Amino acid sequence: MNESPVVRLEKDGEIGVIIVNYPPVNALGSGVSDGIIDALNRANADPAIKAMVLMGEGRSFIAGADIRGFGTGRKRPPLGQRTYDVLDASPKPVVAAIHGYALGGGLENALACHYRIAVPSAKVGLPEVLIGILPGGGGTQRLPRVVGAQAALELITSGRHVPAPEAAGLGIIDEVLPANANLRAAAVAYARKIADIRPLPRVRDRNVTAEPAVFDAVRKSIARKARNQKAPYSCIAAVEAACTLPFDEGIRRESELFAELENADEAKALRYAFFAEREVAKLPDLPPDIKPCNFAAPAVVGAGTMGGGIAMAFADFGYDVKIMDAAQDALDRGMERIRANYATSVKRGSLAEDERLRRLGRIHPVAGYDDISDCDVVIEAVFERMDVKKPVFEKLDQVLKPDAFLFSNTSALDMDELAAVTKRPERVAGTHFFSPANVMKLLEVVRPSKASPETLMTAMALGRRIGKISAMAGNTDGFVANRSRAPFNSEMVILLEEGCLPEQVDKVMVDFGYPMGPFAVGDxxxxxxxxxxxxxxxxxxxxxxxxxxxxxxxEMGRYGQKTGAGWYRYEKGDRTPHPDPEVAAIIRSVAAGMGVPQRTFTDTEILHRLLFSSVNEACRILEEGKAYRASDIDVMWLHGFGFPRYRGGLMYWADGIGVKSVYAQIAAWHQQYGDRWAPSRLLRELAETGTPFREAKPAPFA
Structure with a gap:
């Protein structure tokens, strides 16, 4: 048999080295699994080879399955003939040598090997739950046998990546190599050391048990986060099978559960979201040879809540960052808020004390513009008013070196107007962070008319380098995220005029899958x-x-949580929203004064009134060329507004209802409520042609 073009077998003395080379991350794509099996068979048939090493070339060991193959009807190899089964059954020992990532099918292959070693920077995990499925290559059966049921449940239901040192502590990794070790040389030496050990240590031969209460407790603990989703509960059922059935029966049960999930709506939506997040980074109308500039000296102007959060975002990802505020008391308050935020993370157990000190040490408060004159990228984060931002931009333009980038954290203001007060409009762009800026994943990059391609690429790269998902938006009031959300925000209050209460609307949206209702978020x-x-x-x-x-x-001073009352009332020191009779009375009084008839609403009407209004506005944004793709809007809603990920995104969800049905309802509401419900031209065209929202062809980016 000819050697696979993506997997090769090399000899290093009596050790066979099986190398996967399927760029960029060695996913289990076309030919990889067959290539591994062929190499194993040839190595086992060669009497000169005593043991094998399985490793990846390039960036990773094996970073998981090729997600593009899921839900396509592809034929999976029968049980007993998969790489996991062949590795497991090898009469000669196999050592998995891990660097980069061993995720999903990558870790499942490693667990089917007899030994596992890794470099310290490697990460392992079974993240399949994040795309609506479960580990279908024996992961739910082998991992519990290695780490125990409790730890396996946590890793599989969270899908988190586990650093090599922690994985070694759990028993997943047998040895973590020194930081400067040569992985191949160390793996070959390890293979020589264990080559003659018999019997071979197979994970499948271990036993694992757990009391039913363990599984009940995990189901209870994930109930809020996993509501409306099937995959997390199927993961628990599969691990339960590992504890109650023989290995081969457990494998069959895992396969049954996997098959139930692969083509479910939940998995389809999550796969869509996965690919949309990768597509959003593409800027098709910019020259392909433009590269982002590197930056090493960022600064943030404005030490308020947003400025402090942005500074933390830089510090969290290893950047030394200056934070400046012209008012010393504001700077002091900002630093105190940053310290308190980090202290809260330590108290919750999500941040180690030594890491808190390191991150805090990267944030450098300064009180004057001259102190940031040497910075190469500055983000202005002062109050959201043009008359406040313009003088700041003018001063920054004067003190910064000519090649420095000047970005604004604005949520709605005209970036062309801001850029016009500088002598460097080509190096100005919007960088709209979402609150809290150190937590929320979305960074909306706003494109003024004179911004250079290099500036836009740098702004997009800036977000990625501090852990954000960067999405491009046109320069329009509210940009893309907030503009598309604005009708939702209006419609939820208009519903109150007609007889709804905030708690009813919030319940509908939480039941739909939002972590909080929109009125509670407003507070x-x-x-x-x-x-x-x-x-x-x-x-x-x-x-x-x-x-x-x-x-x-x-007008009454009810601003929300910060004043103890908004749409809800709040007890001192408690963020729990309590329905307030005073708000109900205000609603009745205002509605009566407006002469609006009161009525009751179904949950479906509430949901559709809110979301259809934003679907219509998103279509207007696309027809005006202010967004590249409908899927970009979905990414913004997922990461800017907490839209439930397992529903794919606003436009993907609307496709599930059907573009013709959405148009018909909007057209009916246009007749009933007037111009705010006028269907957009693009929506009408999509309905007439039966074209899904996600296949809409927007106007050229403007």
Missing amino acids: LAGLDVGAEGRKRRALANPNYRKLPIADKLV
Whole structure:
């Protein structure tokens, strides 16, 4: 048999070295599994070979299955003929030599080997639950036999990546090599050391048991996060099979559960989200040879909540960052807030004390513009008003070196207007972080008309380097994320005018899968923030639809959690929202004054009123060329607004209802409620042609 083009077998004395070379990350794509099996068979048939090493070339060991193959009807090898089975049954020992990632099928192959070694920087894990399936290559059966049921349940239901030292402590890795070790040489030496040991240590031969209470406790612990999802519970059932059935029967049960999940709506939506997050990084209208600039000296101007969060985001990813505020008391408060945030993380157990000190040590407070004159990228994060931001931009333009980048953390303001006050408009862009900036994954990069391709690529890269998902947005009021969300925000308050209560709307959206309802989120963010935006839009548009109930609460000083009352009331020191009879009375009073008839609503009508309004606006954004793709809008909703990931995203979810049904309902509401529900031109065209939202062809980026 000819050697596979993606897997080769080399000899190092009496050790056979099986090398996977399927760039970029050695996924288990076309020919990889067959190549591994062929190499194993040839090595076992060669009397000169006493043991084997399985390793990856390039960036990783094996980073998992090729996700593109899921849900395509591809034929999987029968049980007993997969790489895991052949590795497991090898009469000669096999050592997995791990660097980079061993995830999903990668770790499952490693667990089927007889020994596992790794470099310290390696990470392992079984993240299949994150795409709506379970480990289908024996992972749910072998991992519990290595680490015990409790630890396996935690790793499989969370899908988290486990660093090599922790994996060694759990028993997944037999030996972590010194940091400067040559992986191949060390793996060959290890294979020589164990070559004659018999019987071979096979994971399948170990036993694992657990009391039923262990599984019940895990089901209870994940109930809130996993609601409406099947995959996490199927993972638990598979691990339970490992503890109650013989190995081969457990493998069959795992395969049955995998087959049930692979083509389910949940898995399809999660796979869509996975690929949408990769597509969002592509900027198809920029020259392909443009590369982002490196930066080493970032600064943040403004030490408020957003500025402090942005500084933490840099520090968390290893950057020394300056944070500047012209007012010393504001700078002091900002640093105290940063210290408190890190202290809370330590208290919760999510951050080690020594790491807290390291991160805090990377944040350098400074009080003047001259102190940041040597920085190569500066993010302005002062109050969201043009008359506040413009003077800051003018001063930064004066003090920064000519090739420094000047970015603004604005959520809605015109970036062309801001860029115009500088002498470097080509090096200006928007970088809209979402609150809290050190936690939320979305970074919306806003594209002014004069920004150079290099500037845009640098802004996108900046987000990725501090752990964000960067998405490009056109320069339009509210950009893409907030503009598409604005009708939702209006419609939820208009529903109150017609007879709903905040707690009813919030329950519908939490049941749909949001972590919090929109009224509770408003209280968390501060109702005064939204009021400021409404004032600006009302001044610009005489036909702007006002929200008198929301405005009334702000007039009364009910800003949300920070004042102890907003849409809900809050007890001192407690963030639990409590329905407030006073709010119900305000709603009734304002509605009566407006002469709006009161009625009841079904959960479905509430859900569709909110989300369809934003689908329609998203179509307008696409037809104006302010976003590249419908899937980019989905990514923004997933990571900016907490849209439930297992529903794919706003536009993907709407496709599940059907573009014609969405259009028909919006057209009916247009007749009932007037122009705010006027169907967009693109929506009408999609409905007429039966084209799904995710296949919409937007206008050229503007």
